[in-house]
Amino acid sequence: xxxxxxxxxxxxxxxxxxxxxxxxxxxxxxxxxxxxxxxxxxxxxxxxxxxxxxxxxxxxxxxxxxxxxxxxxxxxxxxxxxxxxxxxxxxxxxxxxxxxxxxxxxxxxxxxxxxxxxxxxxxxxxxxxxxxxxxxxxxxxxxxxxxxxxxxxxxxxxxxxxxxxxxxxxxxxxxxxxxxxxxxxxxxxxxxxxxxxxxxxxxxxxxxxxxxxxxxxxxxxxxxxxxxxxxxxxxxxxxxxxxxxxxxxxxxxxxxxxxxxxxxxxxxxxxxxxxxxxxxxxxxxxxxxxxxxxxxxxxxxxxxxxxxxxxxxxxxxxxxxxxxxxxxxxxxxxxxxxxxxxxxxxxxxxxxxxxxxxxxxxxxxxxxxxxxxxxxxxxxxxxxxxxxxxxxxxxxxxxxxxxxxxx
Amino acid sequence: xxxxxxxxxxxxxxxxxxxxxxxxxxxxxxxxxxxxxxxxxxxxxxxxxxxxxxxxxxxxxxxxxxxxxxxxxxxxxxxxxxxxxxxxxxxxxxxxx
Ligand SMILES: [Zn+2]
Numbered sequence: 001x002x003x004x005x006x007x008x009x010x011x012x013x014x015x016x017x018x019x020x021x022x023x024x025x026x027x028x029x030x031x032x033x034x035x036x037x038x039x040x041x042x043x044x045x046x047x048x049x050x051x052x053x054x055x056x057x058x059x060x061x062x063x064x065x066x067x068x069x070x071x072x073x074x075x076x077x078x079x080x081x082x083x084x085x086x087x088x089x090x091x092x093x094x095x096x097x098x099x100x101x102x103x104x105x106x107x108x109x110x111x112x113x114x115x116x117x118x119x120x121x122x123x124x125x126x127x128x129x130x131x132x133x134x135x136x137x138x139x140x141x142x143x144x145x146x147x148x149x150x151x152x153x154x155x156x157x158x159x160x161x162x163x164x165x166x167x168x169x170x171x172x173x174x175x176x177x178x179x180x181x182x183x184x185x186x187x188x189x190x191x192x193x194x195x196x197x198x199x200x201x202x203x204x205x206x207x208x209x210x211x212x213x214x215x216x217x218x219x220x221x222x223x224x225x226x227x228x229x230x231x232x233x234x235x236x237x238x239x240x241x242x243x244x245x246x247x248x249x250x251x252x253x254x255x256x257x258x259x260x261x262x263x264x265x266x267x268x269x270x271x272x273x274x275x276x277x278x279x280x281x282x283x284x285x286x287x288x289x290x291x292x293x294x295x296x297x298x299x300x301x302x303x304x305x306x307x308x309x310x311x312x313x314x315x316x317x318x319x320x321x322x323x324x325x326x327x328x329x330x331x332x333x334x335x336x337x338x339x340x341x342x343x344x345x346x347x348x349x350x351x352x353x354x355x356x357x358x359x360x361x362x363x364x365x366x367x368x369x370x371x372x373x374x375x376x377x378x379x380x381x382x383x384x385x386x387x388x389x390x391x392x393x394x395x396x397x398x399x400x401x402x403x404x405x406x407x
Numbered sequence: 408x409x410x411x412x413x414x415x416x417x418x419x420x421x422x423x424x425x426x427x428x429x430x431x432x433x434x435x436x437x438x439x440x441x442x443x444x445x446x447x448x449x450x451x452x453x454x455x456x457x458x459x460x461x462x463x464x465x466x467x468x469x470x471x472x473x474x475x476x477x478x479x480x481x482x483x484x485x486x487x488x489x490x491x492x493x494x495x496x497x498x499x500x501x502x503x504x
Contacts, residue, residue, distance in 0.1 A: 303464060359425060363489070365470075365491070
């Protein structure tokens with residue numbers, strides 16, 4: 001075996017690897033070529049600044065993790081380090097792994113900065129967060145970037161009851177940065193059979209207060225915003241507009257139509273679920289947002305254009321509900337929210353998941369946008385929030401007076 | 408025989424059964440046969456014009472019948488029919504004092 005010193009090895013690597021200058025990289029990118037940039041420096045170097053959109057894979061993990069970042073062996077990849085030395089050696093190893101179009105950035109990150117090009121200073125997890133979220137960041141679908149997205153995300157929960165309890169707890173544990181909770185109810189002993197956000201000691205307290213305590217205990221990183229008020233046509237748009245994703249855990253028809261319509265007008269994805277006795281339904285209503293290239297799917301009104309007449313569909317308060325059921329269904333809502341926030345997997349858009357815990361069947365049905373939908377169809381007749389009590393055949397309150405509790 | 412999934416709301420009418428089998432050529436005759444076997448179902452499902460009520464969806468396998476041929480949608484031997492009414496869950500309607 002040949003014995004090479006450091007300079008001989010570098011010279012050998014340079015013969016095998018194409019180097020690209022910051023100027024050439026910039027010009028070719030501007031001309032429409034796309035490169036996957038991999039930053040192989042150490043963590044503390046990366047934290048001080050990196051080329052925009054670069055993936056961070058420290059040198060020691062490069063060969064182990066490159067296939068998750070770049071699946072296609074023919075895709076153009078640019079490796080960079082601080083000065084362009086480590087990257088030549090690293091690129092040579094990738095070439096050996098079969099990456100055909102691998103470049104080393106000459107001059108490295110310093111060369112890039114000295115050429116006057118833009119760089120970003122990343123948000124990174126602190127030491128405590130790196131440990132807390134390590135089971136997330138190990139997942140290729142999340143990694144550190146996905147976890148940071150969660151920390152910067154805002155989710156609104158309509159209701160801190162059966163569905164809202166597991167959803168809020170898992171989202172808090174997952175590190176979703178802001179959780180808004182709308183609920184004007186107080187904790188009742190009959191809630192404790194299924195609403196795990198609240199404990200026996202909380203009976204009589206406002207639900208938003210005991211929820212905030214429990215969520216801060218799970219994860220002090222989370223900012224809990226409490227809305228101890230009912231959601232109505234008057235306040236819905238104002239409350240929802242600041243959030244990225246809305247989870248509906250309300251248990252009445254007027255609120256379901258209200259939240260659906262408000263999310264449609266604001267272009268917010270709505271993770272909707274409902275439960276009854278032993279049975280649950282979950283789906284995602286994703287409004288079309290053409291500016292962002294989001295095609296969207298059906299809405300609640302596409303599926304159920306008219307509400308049932310009052311009294312035709314019994315409530316859980318009348319018929320009962322298995323306490324574990326909202327635990328399953330609310331947890332599935334949390335899964336959908338995380339997928340939507342980070343952007344992986346296939347959200348339940350255009351699909352209705354039906355769960356029956358009696359025979360433990362999970363079935364997925366296709367649901368479609370209705371071209372005649374009064375809200376999201378081509379000739380909409382619902383163009384602003386309406387009086388939803390009246391729409392559902394309940395005594396009208398002009399959207400002002402709270403009449404609905406959330407279970 | 409097609410298998411019909413009965414939603415919880417209607418299981419009172421089927422003696423608690425969550426799945427029943429019905430022999431029928433299309434949805435119209437299937438719902439008729441279902442109502443003969445379990446009287447009261449048609450009234451819960453259909454409006455005055457004999458159409459499925461607007462807060463109920465009926466699926467043949469994965470697809471809603473309004474996207475197929477409505478009440479005339481054919482039903483095959485091994486098809487799975489799902490009746491999916493709107494569910495709201497367990498809120499207590501009340502006024503805050
Ligand atoms: Zn719609």
